[in-house]
Every structure is written in C-alpha cells, then in structure tokens.
Amino acid sequence: MxxxxxxxxxxxxxxxxxxxxxxxxxxxxxxxxxxxxxxxxxxxxxxxxxxxxxxxxxxxxxxxxxxxxxxxxxxxxxxxxxxxxxxxxxxxxxxxxxxxxxxxxxxxxxxxxxxxxxxxxxxxxxxxxxxxxxxxxxxxxxxxxxxxxxxxxxxxxxxxxxxxxxxxxxxxxxxxxxxGWPIHDAIEGATRAADQPGLQVIVQLIDQVHKEEDIEKLENTLKRDPPLAFKLMRYINSPAFGLSVEISSFRHAIMILGYQRLKRWLALLLATASKDVNLRPVMYAAVRRGLLMEELVRSSGDDEMRNEIFICGVFSLLDRMFRQPFPELLKTIPVPERVYMALAENAGPYQPYCDLVRAIEGETLDEIRHGADQLITGFGEINRAILKALSAASQLE
Structure with missing residues (x-):
C-alpha cells in the first residue's frame, strides 16, 4: 500500500x-x-x-x-x-x-x-x-x-x-x-435517553471499568446479557485488533488487556449494541470512524492517544443512537477529557480528526482538502489510513 x-x-x-x-x-x-x-x-x-x-x-x-x-x-x-x-x-x-x-x-x-x-x-x-x-x-x-x-x-x-x-x-x-450515511437526524433536546435496555448493561460495564471495580462485579454485570458477552469476545479476538493470544473469557480479557485497554472494546460494543434495525448503518459508521481516527494517529500518537481517539470516533454517533445531546449523555458514560471536549464541546485536540472524518464521509473534495490542511497531513498518509481502516472494519463484520 x-x-x-x-x-x-x-x-x-x-x-x-x-x-x-x-x-x-x-x-x-x-x-x-x-x-x-x-x-x-x-x-x-x-x-x-x-x-x-x-x-x-x-x-x-x-x-x-x-x-x-x-x-x-x-x-x-x-x-x-x-x-x-x-x-x-x-x-x-x-x-x-x-x-x-x-x-x-x-x-x-x-x-x-x-x-x-x-x-x-x-x-x-x-x-x-x-x-x-x-x-x-x-x-x-x-x-x-x-x-x-x-x-x-x-x-x-x-x-x-x-x-x-x-x-x-x-x-x-x-x-x-x-x-449514503443516514446519520444526520436531529437530536432531541430532552434529557431522557432512548429506551434501549441492552445498552444500559454496557454503560454500567464502562463505568465499572473506569472505576476499576473487582472482576467479579464486572462478570456479574456481563452475565445479565449473554449475547453481549459473546459479541465482546468476538470483537476482542477479531483479526482487526491483532492480539497474539486468544481471549477465552471476560476475566482473561482483563488480565491480558488491563482496564484501560479494555475500554476500547467496550466502546465498540456500546456503539454496535442497538437492536434497532434502522440504526445498523449508524453502527457501521461509528466503527469506521473509530478505526480511521486511530489509523490517522498511529504513526504520531502513543498507546493512550490511540485508544482515546478510537473511543472518540466510535462514540461520535452515540447521540444519534441514544437520541440525546452529548453534554447530557456523557454524564452517564465516563470518557477521557479530550474525548469529552471533542464530542460535547466541538473543541480540543481530537476535533480536527472528527472534522476530517466527517468530510471524508461527506464525499466533498473541498472539505476533505480543508480537513487535511487543518491536520497538516499529506493525502498519501490519509489515504493509507482510510484503506487500512476499511480493511479492518471488514474483519469485524
């Protein structure tokens, strides 16, 4: 490539x-x-x-x-x-x-x-x-x-x-x-999230991982929804993430990955857990955003930045899934400060990456050029990131 x-x-x-x-x-x-x-x-x-x-x-x-x-x-x-x-x-x-x-x-x-x-x-x-x-x-x-x-x-x-x-x-x-990406629906101003019980299990898990609670508590939470546990294991063992060992259980995942790295898989799980058939394209878009934003910083960012910007991309459409504005939504879902700034305030170091990804999805050359200029990144690097991200996304589906 x-x-x-x-x-x-x-x-x-x-x-x-x-x-x-x-x-x-x-x-x-x-x-x-x-x-x-x-x-x-x-x-x-x-x-x-x-x-x-x-x-x-x-x-x-x-x-x-x-x-x-x-x-x-x-x-x-x-x-x-x-x-x-x-x-x-x-x-x-x-x-x-x-x-x-x-x-x-x-x-x-x-x-x-x-x-x-x-x-x-x-x-x-x-x-x-x-x-x-x-x-x-x-x-x-x-x-x-x-x-x-x-x-x-x-x-x-x-x-x-x-x-x-x-x-x-x-x-x-x-x-x-x-x-096209059907992701431009207006967000309701109400503070009550959409009624999607399955998502609440993952939100609780993210909060528990953020607090680094005992493994037993996390396992008990995950047992409330066995299909989610299966899907999480499938994601973690996907070739897209290239782990050198096969993860056999949630406890094993925490032992191998640690709490911080586990957050990215839970973020992916949350963004793809809705059972609303009309939200499938939104979930596909969220996965691609996370993978692309991670690829865009792969050569310049450290592990912490790559994990955070992946979560930022994957979470960038949660407001559509929950039908709730980010400032309210993120009161219940803990995210790193730089992710919060990008999603809730349209600011911070990750915001230009969000802008570039949206321009790429919009298929408008002038906007893509502007996004590339904002990041001071060449098109060779951007295009390689796009192709790698799309390849990785196909391995998750």
Whole structure:
C-alpha cells in the first residue's frame, strides 16, 4: 500500500445499504488532486484490491475523472469491483465498446445520474442499477418528466441519503438500496435517553471499568446479557485488533488487556449494541470512524492517544443512537477529557480528526482538502489510513 498513486488522489467512502439495513458494499470515491494529471490506474486498482480482494466484500468505484475512469474500464478490473459510470459517459457512443466489454467481463455497472438522452441500445442492458440522487428523483417531484425516449427500465439505488427517515422513504418508493450515511437526524433536546435496555448493561460495564471495580462485579454485570458477552469476545479476538493470544473469557480479557485497554472494546460494543434495525448503518459508521481516527494517529500518537481517539470516533454517533445531546449523555458514560471536549464541546485536540472524518464521509473534495490542511497531513498518509481502516472494519463484520 505504498503506491505513489495514493498521494495524487483524495479518497472518500460511503455505504451501499440494502433493504435489511446491512451494508452490502462500500462505495469508494476517488478524486484526482490535480485535474488533468495522468494517473496510474493499474497502481490504483492494485491498492484497492489489497483491501477488497477477490472473494471478499464488494466495492463500488466512483471515479471523479473521466480519463481515469476510461483507463479503469479498459483494464477490466476484477469482477467483484462494481463500477459507477456517469450518464453522460454512458450516452457517448465513443464509450460503448468499453462498457459492453466490461459487461462481457462480468463486472457489475451502475448508471450514475439521470440520462439527458437515450442510451445506445446495446449499453442499457449492461447496467444492473441506476443511481438516482434524492434531490433529482422524479418520484418525489411529479412535475419533473424524463427526456423524450429516456425511461427508467432498471432498478434504482437512491444516493444522497442523510437521515433514517429519508432511508425509510426511499425503500417505500422502491429503491433496492440507498447510498449514503443516514446519520444526520436531529437530536432531541430532552434529557431522557432512548429506551434501549441492552445498552444500559454496557454503560454500567464502562463505568465499572473506569472505576476499576473487582472482576467479579464486572462478570456479574456481563452475565445479565449473554449475547453481549459473546459479541465482546468476538470483537476482542477479531483479526482487526491483532492480539497474539486468544481471549477465552471476560476475566482473561482483563488480565491480558488491563482496564484501560479494555475500554476500547467496550466502546465498540456500546456503539454496535442497538437492536434497532434502522440504526445498523449508524453502527457501521461509528466503527469506521473509530478505526480511521486511530489509523490517522498511529504513526504520531502513543498507546493512550490511540485508544482515546478510537473511543472518540466510535462514540461520535452515540447521540444519534441514544437520541440525546452529548453534554447530557456523557454524564452517564465516563470518557477521557479530550474525548469529552471533542464530542460535547466541538473543541480540543481530537476535533480536527472528527472534522476530517466527517468530510471524508461527506464525499466533498473541498472539505476533505480543508480537513487535511487543518491536520497538516499529506493525502498519501490519509489515504493509507482510510484503506487500512476499511480493511479492518471488514474483519469485524
């Protein structure tokens, strides 16, 4: 993953969420940093294949450069790599052979955007789905009509989804999947948290670990919810965290890890414990945030900082899960001071990392550039962190 290509592009990611609210694929958006610069598509595909190997999870490539996308089409990448093709390129007869050849190779292609003219007859069957932005969907705006000769004859994926309500509405309108992080729901001003009893067990455990209470007390708390205990052991033994020994029990975990290191696994458990199916994408986002923020400080931070910033990322969406503002929520969940400052006050040394991760999730190049500038970090380092974090996340699911 040391390719020079990673210093010439900006990467962003978002989920493809199916009707079961599971992430069926990851969309990787690729922005050239210098418009018109010649980029090595082979090196790019090699770097991507390290994270998404053949036989592994699916990835959809959203390439924001016409020339780079044409080069990728010509290389006929591995068939588990889905390719997004803008409607204007699909409508251009000069691209017909590239598209039909890739279809014959077995790749899944997604038609991005609303066509302004009819696609060549042999091109339309090459696309499995069309990607229609929420703001551009004729199902929402009945006054909008399709151009003459253009019909939606394939199923559609809805992009630009930012809230759970939007996600649910898109599925009701017939979307086979939605593209985007539904994490922008408004937080209620009330001080009472959402009624999620399973989460309270983990909150109690975090408090007990923070106070370094006796192992027997922690074990008794965990016994109240055996499925949580199983999930915690699975996380701790995941390849994503690379422990050299297998943890066989909660008591063993405390003996090997210690109270401070155990906090990160409990944080991960809390962020993924909700049984609300609509919160699954929020939980996926929280895991990726924690892993990415940890990778961003791996070369410069000590163990304490890496553990804290992981917790900061994982906890950064708890207000959505509990539907409670952070200043109130964190009265019951003990966190380090620097984490509290970032989550409750939008301040402190971890805040720029939160801003960069949100920019990456938002898939807006200008905001990603600004976030990188705030951290004084090169894109090669940022992109390597993104790919490592996404690889680690796939090992937890």
């Amino acid at each position: 040391d390719s020079n290509i990673l210093g010439q592009i900006a990467l962003a990611y978002s989920p493809l969420i199916d009707r079961n609210r599971s992430v069926s694929a990851t969309r990787l958006s690729i922005f050239p940093l210098q418009p018109g610069a010649a980029l090595d598509s082979g090196s790019l595909l090699e770097a991507i294949s390290e994270v998404w190997p053949v036989g592994g999870p699916a990835v959809a490539l959203n390439v924001l450069s016409e020339s780079l996308l044409q080069d990728i089409l010509a290389r006929q990448p591995a068939t588990h790599m889905m390719i997004e093709i803008p409607a204007f390129m699909a409508s251009d007869p000069e691209n017909t052979k590239l598209i039909t050849d890739l279809h014959a190779n077995g790749n899944t292609m997604l038609l991005k955007g609303r066509p302004v003219r009819e696609l060549p007859r042999e091109v339309l069957p090459c696309f499995k789905h069309s990607i229609i932005d929420l703001s551009d969907d004729r199902r929402i705006d009945p006054s909008s009509v399709a151009p003459h000769g253009v019909m939606r004859t394939i199923s559609h994926v809805q992009s630009g989804v930012r809230t759970v309500a939007d996600m649910e509405a898109c599925f009701r309108r017939g979307a086979v999947a939605v593209l």
